[in-house]
Amino acid sequence: MRVATWNINSINARLARLLAWLDAARPDVVCLQELKCAAADAPAEALAAAGYEIAAHGDGRWNGVAILSKVGIGEVVRDLDDQPVFDGALEPRAIAATCGPVRVWSVYVPNGRDVADLHYPYKLAFLEALKTTVAADAAAERPFAVLGDFNICPTDDDLWDAQAWSGTTHVTEAERAALADVESAGLSDVFPRALKHAWPFTFWDYRNLDFPKNRGMRIDLALANAAWTGAVADAYVDREERKGKGASDHAPVVLDLDL
Numbered sequence: 665m666r667v668a669t670w671n672i673n674s675i676n677a678r679l680a681r682l683l684a685w686l687d688a689a690r691p692d693v694v695c696l697q698e699l700k701c702a703a704a705d706a707p708a709e710a711l712a713a714a715g716y717e718i719a720a721h722g723d724g725r726w727n728g729v730a731i732l733s734k735v736g737i738g739e740v741v742r743d744l745d746d747q748p749v750f751d752g753a754l755e756p757r758a759i760a761a762t763c764g765p766v767r768v769w770s771v772y773v774p775n776g777r778d779v780a781d782l783h784y785p786y787k788l789a790f791l792e793a794l795k796t797t798v799a800a801d802a803a804a805e806r807p808f809a810v811l812g813d814f815n816i817c818p819t820d821d822d823l824w825d826a827q828a829w830s831g832t833t834h835v836t837e838a839e840r841a842a843l844a845d846v847e848s849a850g851l852s853d854v855f856p857r858a859l860k861h862a863w864p865f866t867f868w869d870y871r872n873l874d875f876p877k878n879r880g881m882r883i884d885l886a887l888a889n890a891a892w893t894g895a896v897a898d899a900y901v902d903r904e905e906r907k908g909k910g911a912s913d914h915a916p917v918v919l920d921l922d923l
Contacts, residue, residue: 665735665921666691667766669811669884670905671867671914674700675730678912679707685905686714689918692734693763695770695811699728703756706730721759728756729772729812735764744797748789750774750782757790758797765923766892767801769794771812776833784833787815791842795849802850802889807921809888810851813867813914816843818853822882824865834883851887854919855899864901867914875906884917895921 668691672678675696686694694716699706702724711718715734721742722728731737739762747754760769771794776787794810801808816839820826829835847853855864865880874880888896898920906915 665693665764665766665923666918667693667695667768667809667811667886667921668916668918669695669697669770669813669886670916671697671772671813671884671912673698673912673914675706675728676701678910679710681905681910681912683710683714685902685916686716686732689902689916691732691918693766693768694732694916695768696730696732697728697770697772697813698726699730700724700726701728703728719759719761721756723756725755727772729759729770731759731761731763731768731770733761733763736762738762739767744790744793746796747793748786750786758794760801766807766809766921767804768808769798769801769810769812771810771814773812773814773816775815776839779831779833779836787833788838788842791839791846795846798846798851799849804889805891807889807892807895807923809854809886809892809919810846811886811917813883814843814885815883816840816885817881817883818843818885822865824879824881834881847887850889852893854886854888854893854896855882855917864903864917865915866901866917868906870913884914886917886919892921895923897922
């Protein structure tokens with residue numbers, strides 16, 4: 665079974681690329697982030713023609729998450745338990761579904777912006793709500809994972825220049841501690857343990873030629889329970905999908921499970 669996560673950075677603007685990638689990579693389940701459209705405006709018909717059901721959660725602004733599946737979608741949940749609001753709004757940043765033999769959450773963790781910005785404590789509160797919400801699924805025997813754009817580099821090895829990022833969001837001790845706290849619910853970071861290829865980045869900023877210079881970050885993660893991690897046969901970042909005109913600034917992360 666092949667499961668992927670990808671910050672698509674506008675599902676409708678990149679629909680042609682998404683459909684081409686689905687045809688080439690043939691994932692069974694895909695967690696998407698940053699839809700940038702209302703759930704009703706997600707391209708359900710085009711995806712259905714490609715063989716995928718979609719469960720979407722979006723409001724047409726800057727967020728939005730979805731799960732695509734070729735193996736069914738059930739037990740859909742939108743939003744975390746006690747999910748914090750920002751500027752009075754409950755943002756569409758989390759959706760869960762059961763797809764065949766696995767259960768997944770697709771999450772788009774707040775960026776944090778700056779350590780002095782109100783978005784930073786909002787980010788930490790979101791991660792606390794995530795830990796509480798996923799605890800029961802993490803403890804279950806069914807393969808379970810939280811996949812998405814976490815906007816956190818777990819270690820200094822996960823970005824191109826740790827010194828250049830010192831003191832900024834994505835790398836602060838509080839963010840990394842909050843991520844570790846989510847893992848303490850019974851999850852672990854799948855990628856370093858399963859990787860059979862070069863240590864990957866998953867995000868390269870559009871600015872300053874960051875992609876051709878490989879000035880990237882690993883912020884798209886898969887945190888999984890023991891039933892999931894024990895089934896991982898391979899994992900890779902599809903760096904080729906970051907190339908070319910109209911690409912997202914993130915690359916898909918792909919996990920192959922032997923179930």
